[in-house]
Amino acid sequence: MHTHYTPEQQMLADGVDRFVREHGRFDQWRKLTSEGAAFDEGNWRRMADLGWLALAIPEEDGGFGATTAETMIVAEGLGRGLLREPYVSTCVLAARMLARGGNADQRELLAGIAEGRVRIATALGEEGGRFQLNQVRTRAEHTGTGFSLSGAKSWVPDADSAQWIIVPARTRGTANASDGISLFLVAADAPGLRRTDFRSPDHQHISQLQLEGVALQESALLGSLHGGLELLEYGVDHAIAARLAEACGAMETVAAMTLDYLKVRKQFGATIGSFQALQHRMVDMTIACEEARSMLQLVAAHMDAAPAERQRAVSAAKARIGQCGYYVGHQAVQLHGGVGTSDELAVSHYLKRLAMIDMSFGNADFHRGRFIALSDAVIEEAEVAA
Known part of the structure; x- marks a missing residue:
């Protein structure tokens, strides 16, 4: 496409x-x-x-x-x-x-x-949150002169190189309520903020954060008090769109690498690209890349739409591109044979990256569920209006 x-x-x-x-x-x-x-x-x-x-x-x-x-x-x-x-x-x-x-x-x-x-990181993940942005247990208590943050964040990409971290925290309500979430801009070296760094399977740098009475001024509040979820969803949807573009770039590159390999690798006196079964698998990889590209264009066309419509498009694309990415990555490794699993060849690292992109901001299963829930809500609204 x-x-x-x-x-x-x-x-x-x-x-x-x-x-x-x-x-x-x-x-x-x-x-x-x-x-x-x-x-x-x-x-x-x-x-x-x-x-x-x-x-x-x-x-x-x-x-x-x-x-x-x-x-x-x-x-x-x-x-x-x-x-x-x-x-x-x-x-x-x-x-x-x-x-x-x-x-x-x-x-x-x-x-x-x-x-x-x-550079600014955003601390979204919490233990047991399962990609739900409203699952926030980190608390922000009003102190009269500002706020005091306490809690833990389990998966924060790029925090080790950031000067600031955006932290969603609950200022009222229960742990899974949509209302009562506020966003705070926290200095990465703020007293009471402890960071533990590690690497993800694709060698991205990830951190766990522990906040123990992190004192903030009133000016640290990003957006409205108690109403930060809408702003967070807006930012995350744009980040998902960018990650999906990244996935399409990775898929098309590793597919091209695989095609080049099929043209030069010989077995039984012939290049393996001449074997019909492998040609069919290469065609399926190409079709998956085209499907992903079409879903990427769907996202780009809906980013300025109303929130519910934007979220439906984002979830539909996230689910399908996640599936396509896994398929293309696995096929690339398999068609390269044993060398495809080696650390010295780029192919295996593209598979790992595609897998982690699928996991970021909610995997394919999560976004299928979100798409269904949003679609049901649209149908209910239409029935009420009728």
Whole structure:
């Protein structure tokens, strides 16, 4: 499926492709991974110089005010090169929430994001939360002069390189209520905040956070008091769209690698790409990539729609692209044979990345359930209106 870009978007896509060819080689990825680096700081500076970090930032805050389509172009390139720069965490998820709900002081951070000086993580996951954004047990108690945060966050991508962390906390209500969730901008070195770092299977840097009476000023509140869930959902949906673009980039790249391998690997005196059974599997991989691309376009077309309509499109795409990603990744490894499982070959790492993208912000099973629930709600509203 051909993606129709405007001339400006095509220039951006061409620039991203050049960047990935020069700075997203697998040997560079392996070197960074062996050194234990979260990402390439040089790449981050280059991305800032190219203006990519400012795409989602409004013009009045020093950015370009670009649409979701432009950030998806950059994210797709990151997927093609397995690049680990915290683009989605900082420049999509955090930037979108700051731009929509930040106060004057918080919005000043957007200029720092655009320049590459500021990175912001978001602490979504809690034990037993099962991807539900309203499952928040971390508490924020009002102290009269501010707030005191206590609780734990179990899965926070890119927190080890962030200067700030957005923390959802409950300011009233029960642990699973939609009302009563507030968002707070917390300095990464705030007293009472402890961080434990580890790596995910695809070598992304993840952290667990323990908050023990973290004292915050009133100005740390991001968005409205008790009403932070809507802002959080807005930011997460944009982050999902970027991750799905990343998945499409990774799928198409690993499929191309597999096709190249089938053309040169010989067995029984012939290239294995001449075997009809393997040709059929390669066709199925290509179809899965095309399905994923079509669902990506569905998401891009609905990001400015009403919240329920946007969420339905995001969940439909997340579920299907997650399935396609697993299929393409597994087929790529199998068609490479035993070498496909080796650490020295890029193919296995693309599979791991696709698996972790499926798990981020809710896996395919979760989003199938959310799509059904949202669809039932739409049907009920239509019946009531009739």
